Structure formats: structure tokens, C-alpha cells
Amino acid sequence: MESGSGLLGAIEQSWLGVAARESVWLYPSANVGHILGLMILAGSIALIDARLLGAFREMAPGPFLRVGRRFAIAGLLTMLLTGSVLFAAEATHVSANLIFQTKLALIGTALANVLLFELFVARQVRIGIAGVTMPVAARLSAALSLGLWLGVATAGRLIAYF
């Protein structure tokens, strides 16, 4: 294994990086866990965004989003945990990958979108009752979220091809 220098090299030489490469089961387990995390994250986000865009109007948005968000956070944490194993195994290689860099940028933008939603839109949405059309800002944020997270998932799958 030719290791890079600096921080990325240090990550590769860390116990996690070494374990990810040397262990027979750690890397494949992290790989499987990463996809299971993606299912939970993408599934819950798709439902949240669909609700904001106008689907399932019969359900009050507040409780719907609260439950959905729990799953989204669980999925995101699973992905961060398993993703760091996959990353540590070949940090230098992966960091130089344009698709991986794109994926990180998309994650950053998607999380910024979550933050903006929480800061400026969430309050209005939470007090909404069933059947009410969501504010334009909420619908915009949801459409953006859907596109960004689908982009994250697509980029993630494509890293190995470039």
C-alpha cells in the first residue's frame, strides 16, 4: 500500500485505516452498513420532502416531520460511521477522486439547506394543520433537498467507477 503524506496518510496509517484494509470482514461490513444507512436516510428524507411538496396532506406536518427526522438522523449517523471506515482504508486515493469531492460538496450544500430550513422555515411548517398547502420556501427547500440527496447517493455509487 503506497500511502500519501500528511493528514490523509496519517488517516490511512491510523488503527482504523489499517483495520479497514487488514480485516477480512470490516470493509465489507462497512460497505453493507453504508448502503443500509443510505436506505434509511434517503427513504425518510424522500417522505419528508414529499410531505412538504404536498403529498399525504391528510397528515399534520409537525408530527410527520418529527418522526421522519429521527430516521433521517439515524441514517446519517450510520452513514458517517461506516463511511469513515471506507474512507480510512484509502484516504489519499479517495480524496483525489473528483466524484468523491463532488459528493462532499453536495453533502455540505444539503446540510446547509437543512440548517436554513430549521432556521427560517420549520416554525411555520410545524404549526401547520393537515390539509394546508406548505409555504413556498418549504416547497423550494424540499425540492432542493430531494435533488441534493439523490445527487449525494448517485455520486456515492459512482466513486468506484472513476
Next chain:
Amino acid sequence: MKITVIASAAAAIILLGIAAANAHHGWGSYDAPNPVTVEGSISESNYQNPHATIKVKAPDKEWTITLAPTSRMASRGATAEKIAVGNKVAAYGYPSKVQPNEMRAESITFEGNTYQLR
């Protein structure tokens, strides 16, 4: 709204379809119609994930050969001892179209036994 969801789902399916069309990742960048057999002694061996790799000194040049994940290597019988430094092997596979001197092995032969890696 429904249209947005359907369109997003369709876009994702198309993109993943493009990815799946490459069959196995990375194979698109290997010259499958022109397989080569590289024979020589192993000068470097990395029995590790996501793929084991070896360096083999062939008469013309030193090749970097990408093998399989360690779990598959082990289950096919291509253990770390069989690809240890100094061992003589023959690797059949496809040269990289991107990286000179790199190839992806379809199978490796060691002491008369051939181990399929796909």
C-alpha cells in the same frame, strides 16, 4: 408535486442504470477485448481490502496487478501465502487503459492451480 417526485425518481434510476451498465466497477477502464497474461515473480504483495494487489516483475516491465477483496480471495483459495513476495505466478486479465503497467486479474495461477477472482 407528483411530477417532481416521479421525475426525481426517474433521474435517479437512469443515473444508477448508467452505473450498473459498467457491470463491475472499474471494468470500464480496462481493456477487456485485449487480455494479457503476466508471468513473473511477486515483488510486492498487499493482501488487503478493498482489493488485494501484487507487483509482478515480468521480463518487459513490472506490473501492478489488482486482485479481489480478501474475503473472495480466501474463499477461492488464493490465500496470502499463495501471493507472498518471491512466489512465481501467472496473472490473466485486462490491462488498464488509464494507468500504464496496471492490470486487473481475472484469474491467477500459482503452482499449477488457477484461482478465479471474478
